[in-house]
Amino acid sequence: MKPNIHPEYHQVVFVDSTTGYKLLTGSTRTSDETVEYEGNTYPMIRVEITSDSHPFYTGKQKFTTADGAVNKFNKKYGLK
Template sequence: MKADIHPDYHQVVFVDSTTGYKFLSGSTRTSDETIEFEGATYPMIRVEITSDSHPFYTGKQKFTTADGAVDKFNKKYGLA
């Protein structure tokens, strides 16, 4: 196996921007933002959808904090 070709994995906290749900996972991504999680400081990455907010996993639709997102889309692309 070749040396120094594998990415550097480290612990990162992913935060669902819709619900605020947080979970710790290994990742190659990094971030300048940090968060205190379970007594330690980790890099924080915001994501739009997690198992806490996706309708497939929840069985119901949760409302997002982005009010008027559909109206903005329709206005931008001229859909009626």
């Protein structure tokens, strides 16, 4: 790698705005906000959605089958 062209890689805590879930990971992003996590202080980055609140991971996702959507459309707009 070429020297002096890559951003600094460091530990940050991502915080889910909805659930408060915290995830410590490495990132090139930084923030002026800090948070105490497991006895240390890290930069904190707020995010709107994580695996803790995303419907796919929480199991609260709605699945629409193609047949159901077609039947619903035909019921509403189809020929009689």
